[in-house]
Amino acid sequence: MKQLTPAFDTVSIAITGSGGAGAITSGSLLLEAAGKAGWYGLMTRTVGPQIRGGEAAALVRLSRRPVSGHGDAFDLLIALDWRNVERFVAEIPLTAHSLVLADENAGEVPGQIGASGALCLTAPFASLAKDINGARPNIIALGTAAALVGLPESAMIETVAATLATKGVSLENTSQAVRAGFDIGIQLASAHGAAVALRLAETSRSAVEAKVARWMITGNQAAGLGALRGGIRFAALYPITPATDLLEWMAPRFPGIGGVLCQAEDEIAAVQMAIGASYGGVPSLTTTSGPGLALKLESIGLAVAAEVPLVVFNVMRGGPSTGIPTKSEQTDLNVALYGLHGEAPHVVVAPLSVDDCVLTTQWAVHLAETLQTVSFVLSDQFLGQAKAVLPTPKEVDFGTIRLKPVDPQAGIYKRYALTASSVSPMAIPGTPGGQYTADGLEHNERGTPSSQANDHHAQLDKRNNKLANFDYGAIWAEIEGEDDAEIGVITWGSTTAPVREALARARANGVKTRLVAMRLLSPARPEHLARALNGIKKLLVVEQSHSGQFLGYLRAHYDLPVPPTSLRHPGPLAIRPAEVCDALSRWS
């Protein structure tokens, strides 16, 4: 069994400002500079639904080892201004050990921030920026952050210069701006000493020294890459936050590998276009988020019934209805599992981290194509819009092949023939003798509409058995921890990261645990989970939902060894490692 990584040193930085102040850009540049310096890191974003004048925060965590989630609190909060800070202050926990650094003109520190007991200082970001051509307060602040966390000034300058050069700012001015910020950091360190020392312990060689191949990639980009590697060559969408950037990344790259992308007139048209393209033999994808998924459901049922391979990539956000479009929540699980009318077996998979978006999406394509069914991928805003510096994920080859008829001209071609695997050879238009009419009406083996009981039963069996009898392999879940552990934790999706971190802390304290992070959610594999939970006597289920959708799903489809305890709360608050530790500590 894979061992959990021990606890490690990290530094967490939040950069906040009103929309347009450059908080998100700053976070991204800080992450990139850390990457250039040989570190690892993760940046997520929390923003309001408006484009300008709203609120924005970049949440960055840096380390000398890979990180896939946030910690319990932030070590440094840089406020470019305090406007609308109340809208996301709950998402940026601070402690008495935190340092808050605000622009000197930002005004009084908001009560909730001060109440944390954090050391609150000010810095002249805006006034220094005024004196340097092309500089903005957020760039000065970046220099300060670099100095405080121990990033080399050169890496920060190099990174910022590359971005500002496109805006016509000279290298000289960029260097001047970053250095001005850096000097603030040095002055703070000499004035306040240990209280502002956020430097990471130099525990090992940096990734650059160790020559570890790394990527800087967002979850949605990783998913896009996974889709391309899986063979997706047609994609259609209707724009929706937070899914659109997946295909925005793919759009300029797609034609070069023979792909066609179409922006449809609505969510239903998008999924229908994907079904049409896939019927034509081209592996196809549609992307969406909650409200769009609801609109696509009838069409997804058609793809299941007509056995047309289709990948539906859903980036979850707060719901119901329009909900919280810009913030994460694991609450489209029920609609993905149960949203189709009638009995429509399909695949639901979920990536467990940013890098896992590559593998899981590629696998989703593989399953859709191999099983001639629909694969839902449930990502979420946290994963999708997170940017990470991580070890380059291993490339895999699933050997994806869509089964096609050998000689459809011999005899009458039966598109929905009952076979041993329940997957029947699918003729692609253009193949002589393979002509058939795909149908959403119940049909017989040939595809001719039929309302007969025996045809309905046979085709229900077929569509169920091809999924039920398939060997999904070890990839169905990540199982980590101790073989003799009695405490088990089950989770899925982006909450895997805080659970992993909590279990690593527990292990450091001598508590044995086992993690089951489920990648395959449908079809349910009760016997797999039973094996994974062998010997477990206490069970915790962790999810980011108000009602406990994942808990309900586990209790409905699996024989759990013991009644589970649920740790859950809705978005946009992230599940923190400390919450998981608290839940575990009640047992020890």
Next chain:
Amino acid sequence: MDGCTPEPKREAKHYKSDLTPIWCPGCGHFGVHAALNRALAELQLDPAQVVISSGIGCSSRIPAYTNCYGFHGLHGRALPLAIGLKLARPDLTVIAAGGDGDGFSIGGNHFIHACRRNVNLTYIVMDNEVYGMTKGQPSPTTAPDWDSDLQPGGTGISSFRPLGVALQSGANYVARGFSGDLNGLTKLIVQGIRHPGFSFVHVLSPCVTFRPEQREWKSQTHPSGLAATPDFHEASRRLADDDGLTTGALYIGDRKPYAPAVAPLADTKTNLAHIVEEFSI
């Protein structure tokens, strides 16, 4: 094949499948089916290279009555499915077909945007001004005073004007035919398939069961007697004076069809490797 012996010429009957249509005796859709088979024969298209996409309703059963590839999909969604297919497989001849409720009511948004997008396919709507399969409810093209169980005394809503909407929305070929005029309709379907871009063929196709008065269309429909115009303004003027029973091609435009360029598949491996490089730090 040795390249010298020509393949035997395909006749209309070769495009018919062995299935018996579910349509009522006397249904106008038989005429559309016959005209479609004749059109495919006139174009000598290989049935394996033709796909017919349809929605739900009596007329939407047409794909399986041909020997072509077909997709009998969802109510109102024949067009986006056909568009996705044509974009992914520009080598195929793609036809979408269905009824007035399917195309103008539940699928109305797709109709507008299909005209706008102008993908090279042909859309045949068999209009009988009624929901026949669900037994006689008014459709978007039904006259406002048509009495029915669901809408006693009529809907009171003015009827949808398919040709006007198609023209305004950017369809590249706009025509109206009558299912009882086999030669005329065959010609329009042939023209529609041949003409690049989105071709809309509106067909008056009587429902003898729920709209028996439509039998009169045989005497009421009349050819426009005019050649199709490439002039949008002229076509609009003709529509303004149209009584809804005029047949023939109205408009033949020259808008460039929507067809995204795709690089040769041979580049895939190199380009994927290249894409991955951008993430390296």
